[in-house]
Amino acid sequence: MTEPNPPTAMAGEPAWRLRLLERIQDLAADRAHVLQQGYQTGAGGGDAAVLVWRTQLHLLADAREEVETHAAAIGIAAEHIDDARLLGNRGFRVHSDARSGNPVRERMIDGVVADTWQLQHMAALHVVGALHPGTIGPGTDSEAAAQFERNMAAVWMRATAVSHAISLTAEECAGMWATDTTGWQRVLAATVDTYDTQDLEERWRVYAWPGLADEAHRDLRALGIDPADAFAPEPIPSPRAMYEQISTALDTSDDAALARTIDTAVDAALPVEAELGWIPESPDVSNDALPHTDPSAGVKP
Numbered sequence: 001m002t003e004p005n006p007p008t009a010m011a012g013e014p015a016w017r018l019r020l021l022e023r024i025q026d027l028a029a030d031r032a033h034v035l036q037q038g039y040q041t042g043a044g045g046g047d048a049a050v051l052v053w054r055t056q057l058h059l060l061a062d063a064r065e066e067v068e069t070h071a072a073a074i075g076i077a078a079e080h081i082d083d084a085r086l087l088g089n090r091g092f093r094v095h096s097d098a099r100s101g102n103p104v105r106e107r108m109i110d111g112v113v114a115d116t117w118q119l120q121h122m123a124a125l126h127v128v129g130a131l132h133p134g135t136i137g138p139g140t141d142s143e144a145a146a147q148f149e150r151n152m153a154a155v156w157m158r159a160t161a162v163s164h165a166i167s168l169t170a171e172e173c174a175g176m177w178a179t180d181t182t183g184w185q186r187v188l189a190a191t192v193d194t195y196d197t198q199d200l201e202e203r204w205r206v207y208a209w210p211g212l213a214d215e216a217h218r219d220l221r222a223l224g225i226d227p228a229d230a231f232a233p234e235p236i237p238s239p240r241a242m243y244e245q246i247s248t249a250l251d252t253s254d255d256a257a258l259a260r261t262i263d264t265a266v267d268a269a270l271p272v273e274a275e276l277g278w279i280p281e282s283p284d285v286s287n288d289a290l291p292h293t294d295p296s297a298g299v300k301p
Helices: 015-037 048-074 078-089 105-128 143-167 181-190 197-207 211-223 239-250 256-268
Strands: none
Touching: 015 048, 048 078, 048 105, 048 181, 078 197, 105 143, 105 181, 105 197, 105 239, 143 211, 143 239, 181 197, 181 239, 239 256
16 A cells, blocks of 8 residues: 655645644554554453453544644644544554654644643633633632642743743744634634533643643753743743633624623633742753643543
8 A cells, every 4th residue: 555645735834733733643543553453352352351442542532633623723724634634544654754853842842832732722611611600610619720720820831931942933833822813713613612511621620630730840840941031032822811812702792791701701710810930949850841741632522
C-alpha cells in the first residue's frame, strides 16, 4: 500500500497548526493498530483482556477527539481534520524524521499551544458554568473554585514565561488564542455549546485538580524561569481578560435580561484578586518540563 502525499493546503501557516493535525493522524493510527491487533484469546485471555482492549480504544478515541476539538476551535478547516483522521484510520503515521526545524524549540512552542488552549477551555467552562448557579462547580464548591483560579493563573504564568524564554514571534503565535468575538464564539461552539450539565461539571472539576498548578510550578522551576519576568512580546490574555472577552462573545442578542445574566456570571467567575504571584523555588532540572498534557483529554467531548 502506497502512502498518500501529505497535504500542502496549510503551507505558510505556523508549523504548530500542522503538528496538531499530525497528532490527530497519529492517534487515529494508534487506535487502528490496537483495533487490528485485537485482544488475547485462549489461556490468559477472558473478560479482562477484552476490557483492557476496549479501554485502550476508548482512551485513544477520546484523546483524538480532544485534539480535533482544539483544532476546530482555533479555526483549522474541517476538511483538514477529516483528512488527518482518515489517514490515521488507514494506518499511516507521520514520519517525524522528515520534519525540519529545531525540535527543542518546536516542543516548547507546542507546550505554549497546549497551555493557551487549556486556558481558553477553562475560561469558557468557568463563565458558562457560572451561568448555572447552584448546579455547576463554580457556584457549588468555593474551595474547588479557588483552586480552579489558581490553576488558571499558574498555567497562564507558564505559557507567558515560556513564550518569553523562546522569544515567540507574533507570526508563530498567530491563531493560538481567540482575539475577537468571532474567535471566542468559535471556541464556545466547539466546546461548551456541545456539553450538557454533567459534561460541564465533569470538565470543570478536572480543571480544578490541584495537580495542574503543581505541574506548572515544577515546569517553571525546571526551566529556571522567574514568572515575575514572564511576558511574551504579544502577551497572552490573562484569565480575567479571557472572562471578559467571553462575556462579549456570549452577549450577542438584544435581550437585556440575558446580558445582565452574563454580566453576573462573569462577575461570579472573576476572582476578587487574581492569584498571579508565585515565589519560585530553586531550579530542579531533573524534571521533564514540556510538553505537558491536558488532563481533560480523557474526557469525552
